Amino acid sequence: MSGPSEGGPGPADTEDAADVRTRILAGAVAEAGDSGLGRLTVEGVARRAGVGRATVYRHFPGGRDQLTAEAVTWEVARYFAALLGRLEGVDDVATRLERGIAEGRALLAEHQVFQKVVDTEPERLLPHLSQSAPLVQAAVRDDIRPRLEAAELVDGADPAEAADFLARNVLSLLMAEGGWDLDDPAEVRRLVRANLLAGVLAHP
CATH class of the missing domain: 1.10.10.60 (Homeodomain-like)
Structure with missing residues (x-):
């Protein structure tokens, strides 16, 4: 070079x-x-x-x-800043997770550069995303934790551990929906309240 x-x-x-x-x-x-x-x-x-x-x-x-590495990290940070902007004023944990998954996937679908790179050379993008993952996970975890601390949790639930669990799962769902139809609001609601939060919130 x-x-x-x-x-x-x-x-x-x-x-x-x-x-x-x-x-x-x-x-x-x-x-x-x-x-x-x-x-x-x-x-x-x-x-x-x-x-x-x-x-x-x-x-x-x-x-x-x-x-290349820093550009990917920078764009990931911009993406999550835009996502948090769309969630402004949504403080209820369950609703915030539902909106976060829906809005996060919508933002990814609108991101032409991301979609093109994923379609044409995912093997080059994924290593850079993996480098950003710990920072992104920490940011999502830190966003969720104080909301859990203010909520009524099931007996024995630890806000820090629950926030980490939720952050990992939300980030995974943003990239790959698995067996869930995340374009269906009712399906997203069921996923969040009956699965992700079932062992966390006392009244999901």
């Missing part, structure tokens, strides 16, 4: 470093959507972001590999 060139700065090189980094990451996501993760290049991302190759390497000294 070639290193950074000594070419002149691009038009964005004098911007705030955080803004430039965001533009590069957004450019990498867009480039992946057009060319695929396997054909993503530093040069292509630099052109799309409006910066020089040297600027990309200053922010991502590991080159293409680091850029």
Whole structure:
């Protein structure tokens, strides 16, 4: 892999470093959507972001590999921020899980880059998603736990353990519905209340 060139700065090189980094990451996501993760290049991302190759390497000294990994993590974080925005004001645990599963799957279906990469080169995407998984799971767990602490639980239920269990299952369902029809609100309600929360909430 070639290193950074000594070419002149691009038009964005004098911007705030955080803004430039965001533009590069957004450019990498867009480039992946057009060319695929396997054909993503530093040069292509630099052109799309409006910066020089040297600027990309200053922010991502590991080159293409680091850029790809961090772009996936960045986009995953954006996805969950959007999902939490859709759940604003929904505090009841059961309702939040139901809405979270439905809205989360809808957001994934609307994400054209994600859908294209999953359809064409899932073997390249999955390792990057696996790297992000612990952080994502922790974020979902931390969102659920205080709501469980405020709810009436079954005797012996531990909010921390229950939150971890629910986070793992919700993330799994977002990616693969298994035997459930998650496009059916009644099915989602039954899944959440009669299965996921049956041994957690006193009155699911």
